Amino acid sequence: MSGSRGPSVRQRRLAAELRRLRESRRLTGDDVADRLAWSTAKVSRIENARTGAKIPDVQRLLDLYDVRGDRRDDLLALARDAGERGWWEDYRDLPRPLADFIALESEAGTIRQWESGCVPGLVQTEAYARRLTEGFNELSTMPPGEIARRVEIRIKRQDLLHWTKPPRLLLVIDEAVLRRRVGDADVMREQLDHMARIGDLPHVTLQILPLDVPHSVVVESFTLLEFPPAYDVTFPDIVHTESITISHSADERFTHMYRLAHNSLASQALTPAETRQRIIEARDLW
Template identity: 40%
Template sequence: MAPGRGPTVRRRRLAGEIRKLRERSAMTIEEAAERLGWSIAKVSRIETARVGITAPDLTRVLDLYEVEEPKRPALHALARTARVRGWWDAYADSLRGEYATYIELEADAGFIRSFDALAVNGLLQTSDYAYEIVRAALMGLLPPADIQRRVEVRMTRQKLLAQGDDPLRLWTVIDQAVLNRVVGSPAVMAAQCKSLLGMAELPNVTIQVLPATSGAHPATAGPFSIMQFREPHDPDVVYLESMTSSLYVESDAEIYRYTLAFDHLRAAALGTEESKSVIARSAERFA
C-alpha cells in the first residue's frame, strides 16, 4: 500500500472477494476487463483496493462471475460500509493522508502489537505529553490551534481501548530510553508515567519495558506496529512511520519477519510486573 490516503480495511476485504470471484471463474484480468467493457487498469485498481466500486459496477461484476443471490447482499453491504465516513473526517483539514489512513485501519483493528522506541505509544499518551510530541514534530510549521486539533485526534483514538465489551487489545514494548527522555517537563513526564501505570491495569493492555541492558535487538531500525483485524480473513498490516511519510507492509514474508522481531523484543523485555516497577521509579524520579 503506497503512502497516501489508502483503502480502508473493508475496501481491502471487498477487493479480495472480487479477486477471488474472478479467479474462481477462471478469468484473467484481461478477459474480465473485455467482457465488462472496462480498461484493464480499472479492474486491477478495484482488485487491489486502489479505488472503490460503485453499486452498479459491483452488480455488473457479480453478474459476470455468476454470483448467486444469497451472497450478493453481503457484498453490497460491504461496499456501502467501505464508503462510510469516520469521525476522523472532521479533522481532514489538519491530518496528513497517511495518518488518516492509519486511523482508519486502527479503528478496524482488534489487536495491535507495537515496538515504541522513540515515544510512548499514541494510544497511551496523556494530552500534555501528546501536545509536546506533536509540537516538536511540527517544528513551528503550523500554528498552536493545529497542534491542539491533532492532540484532540490522538485523545479520541484512545477511546478504542475502552469501547464496549470488545475493546482494542494493545501490546506495546517500550524502550527504556522513552521513560528517561524529558518530554515537555519533569511534571509532564511524571504524569505520563503514572498514566502508563493506570493503563497497564487494563485487561486489554500489556506494557513491557525493554531495558537498556538488553543490547542490540532485531528492531534497531526503528518503531513499528503490527495490526491484526477482527475478521479472520483480513490479512495483518505492518505500519512504519518516517518524518515525512508512512509505509504499510502487507507481504506475508515481511509481516512474518516483523512478527518474529516482536516476539524477540517481548522475550528480551522485562515482564509486566517488573516493567510496572521501572515505570513507577521513573514517575518518582520526575515527581
C-alpha cells in the same frame, strides 16, 4: 499539505475479493468492462479501492461472477460496511500516509508495537502529545491550528482502547522512554500515571524492556497490525514504521520478521506486573 481519505480495511477486503472473483472466472478487466458497459478504468478503481464500490455495482459484479447464496449475502454486507465513513474523514487536511494508517489501525484485531523513542501514540496524554507535535516545528513549521488538529487526532485514535470489542494491544517500550523528558516534570508525571492506568486494561499487555538486560534484537520502532477475517475475507498483516516519514508494508516476509522481533523483545522485557512497578518508580523520579 494535501490530504486524502485512506481506504478502510473493509474497502480493501472487498476490492481484493472482487479482483479474486474476476480472476477465478478467467476474466480480464477489459472483459468485465465490455460486459457491464463500464470503462476499464472503473473496474480498476473498484479493484484497487481507489473509489468506493456502490452496492448496485457490486450486485452487477456478483451477478457476472455467478456468486449466490450465503457468499453473496456476505459480500453485500461487506460492501455496505465498506461504505461507512471513518471518523478521520472529517479531517480534510490529514496527510495521506497518516489517513492510511488510521484506517488500518481502526480495524486491527491485534496491535503489536515496539517503541524506543517516545511513549506510543495510543498511550500518550494530550499534554505529552502536544509537546511532541510542537517539536516537529523544527522540521516543518505548523501553525497553531494544525498543531491542535494533530493532537486532537492523536487523542481521538485512543477511543479504540475503550470500544466494546477493543483490539489486543501488545506494547513493548524501551526503559529509556520513561526517562526521556518531553515537556516539564508535570507532563512526565501525568504521562507515566496514564501509562500505568492503560497497562491495567484487560486487553492491554504493557512491558518495559530494561536498559540493563542484553538486547539480542536491535530494531527501529514499529507497529504490526494483525486483522481477523471478516465475512470470510482475509486481509494481510501490515507493518508500519514511523519517524520523520511514514511507511507501510504488507510483504509477508517482513511482517513475519517483525512478529519474531516483537516476540523476542517481549520475552526479554519485564512482566506486566514488574512493568507497572518500574513505571511507578520512574514517575517518582520526576
